[in-house]
Amino acid sequence: MTHRWLIENGTFVVLEEGRSVIQGYMLIEDDTILYIGETRPEGEEETFTYDGKGQLFAPGLVNTHGHAAMSLLRGYGDDLSLQVWLQEKMWPMEAKFTSRDVYWGTALSVVEMLKGGTTTFLDMYDHMDQVAKVVDESGIRGVLMRGAIGLCPEDVQQQKLDEAIRFAKDWNGKANGRITTMMSPHAPYTCPPAFIEKFVQAAHDLDLPLHTHMSETASEVAQNVEEYGLRPVAHLEKLGFFTRPSIVAHAVHLNDEEIERLAANKVAVSHNPGSNLKLASGIARVTDLLKSGVKVSLGTDGAASNNNLDMFEEIRLAALIHKGFSGDPTAIPAEVALKMGTIYGAESIYLERVGRLSAGMKADFIAIDTEQAHFLPRTDYVSHMVYSAGPKDVLHVWVNGEQVVKQGNCLTIDEERVRHEAQACFEGLLAR
């Protein structure tokens, strides 16, 4: 039996050329938006109707870079130099992560993301079967990949590659199509060239996109030049990385030529402003990237370096910090920032039917409560969503046509149990 329903009296964020918001109707059947427009669709007299008064309907937010299970380390190490943070805090704890930790850490993150209006997230981590299980059970959409560090003996490298391939094959298209997969060597500075080439080959064999960390810090760029005689963009290009659809995370330290090469190769960039600020990695050249035609989306990175998974905050940071850094108050206007968090996000991770409210798209959308002081006066809803809103303004969330959050509560996850188990996992990590 099909589930067909009509939202009336709604305000819809459509982000179309010339009009960003419309008042009207949206018709949904099962997992798909059939119609959106200012006039009531004809022949729907019998259709179940939902009154959207006082609510702003927007595309679900798309988080294009993260490591969900790292929420188990939220607040475990802050305000430290990068090397102390990594070597004394993150890596020793992450080395102890079990499947169980990854399951509950990911579940903790998915609770936060869904309630905060994120309907799709990219995840690069280990024990990925557990992540896929959480995605399957929770109803969120996930673009998942085993992130592999290649600083290990060749047999371990091969094992990781096999695991990444097996995971990518097993889960691609699963959970009613909510899961897609990619191939992901961790980063040029953590993967020998031959290891990266094997991932590129696997991505060709499996017809999947590629993802990696790139040029997050100035020192890793310098190291790349020293070791391979090339900056990371040229290095990855030489290894064939950009012969596949690909998305690189961070891309903070780029020269003009690298920006041109990314644009020419249609490489997408996941900008992670919160994480980049907190780790003091630098300020990505987002205005220049966009100007050159590079698709820039937004990611939270892991909660250990953010420290939340609030995509409203990333959207706002993207709109604010590039104004502040450049001295140009017209840089990254609200609408561009919101596109980075929605449609550019979906395009960056190669989901064609996600990220926009329009006929034929997947029914991934959120309802925001506008009957609140910070949504007044009713001047510009895109501005309010970008500069004023927060994750807890989200009332309802639908993914693939299924409601997963209602009145701010998860319908698909036992939140209390997740909080309890996540805390227990953290205590277990401390004790081991």
Next chain:
Amino acid sequence: MTHRWLIENGTFVVLEEGRSVIQGYMLIEDDTILYIGETRPEGEEETFTYDGKGQLFAPGLVNTHGHAAMSLLRGYGDDLSLQVWLQEKMWPMEAKFTSRDVYWGTALSVVEMLKGGTTTFLDMYDHMDQVAKVVDESGIRGVLMRGAIGLCPEDVQQQKLDEAIRFAKDWNGKANGRITTMMSPHAPYTCPPAFIEKFVQAAHDLDLPLHTHMSETASEVAQNVEEYGLRPVAHLEKLGFFTRPSIVAHAVHLNDEEIERLAANKVAVSHNPGSNLKLASGIARVTDLLKSGVKVSLGTDGAASNNNLDMFEEIRLAALIHKGFSGDPTAIPAEVALKMGTIYGAESIYLERVGRLSAGMKADFIAIDTEQAHFLPRTDYVSHMVYSAGPKDVLHVWVNGEQVVKQGNCLTIDEERVRHEAQACFEGLLAR
């Protein structure tokens, strides 16, 4: 009859040397905190006890610079150059503001601030009797002043000065002491030197502190040098401004000598990161100011340039952007950022008994719901409050011992009416 009550099972943000958080008890009588500690106070067997389990009690947030009524212009002009924004958007609309607009605009802001955990705000605007009325009625704490622009004939100047003096006298100490007042010439670039000197004299006569905008943009600094041969700090010093307790807003463009002069004169600075970023004014030298011993607090500025009044966001921005700009991930640690939003805030606006949870302080505090995904694991509550929390995590708010927000709803203000009237005021401004 006195109202005496005890919170037990609470987690309290005390921000003391060596311990930032304690588990235990807080005893309140009327408007004052009598005791806070890890052991149950003796002799309180009969006292009404409140179970604080799952809640984080923190000092109410202190917003040290703003123009509350400007929330009526939220989203009315974004992503514009400063001059277009001011001359084509803000000033024409503000010129039409009536007392009624200021009343409802301020009420709209106070709803947002109280619900978001802000218990004290500084307000510099016009029609200040209306602002004082909202403060009186709503239960919030306000440090209020008539901000006077002196680019007008001398008789109008005199009228504004008289009005500022009259307001400061009438309202200082009113609303059970929740209102204090200051004298406030708008800015060196909008006030002739003689006009500023009259405010300084009045501040001496009335024994009140002084507030002004200072060095928000590079161009106003250049203009100051051109017109008066001095940069703004030296200019204000020459006019006697710093002979009074004073706080300057923004202070973005400072040289080393100016930082030294601010420190030597014990001038407080209200840092407004959100507004400075959005208007692309520049990045204040907060790390250098703190290092020199200047008291730096946080302000939202008006909602037209922010676009919300969320002090959690200002605290987080303060902790994030100075790391990002400096490249030093240890800059402005979480605890310092939180102090800027609480105790440094209170000290900056010369409120001795506000901004900290300790015996003898005013009972201005908030309860945050920690039974949420983004407060887990329970690693470091100060980190969670700074890097992960948001305004809607605030469950309850008390000011001067009175509860003003309960379960996220205002007890003292009819929120629905405020939203309705604020929208009507905005539409009226558009129509006039």
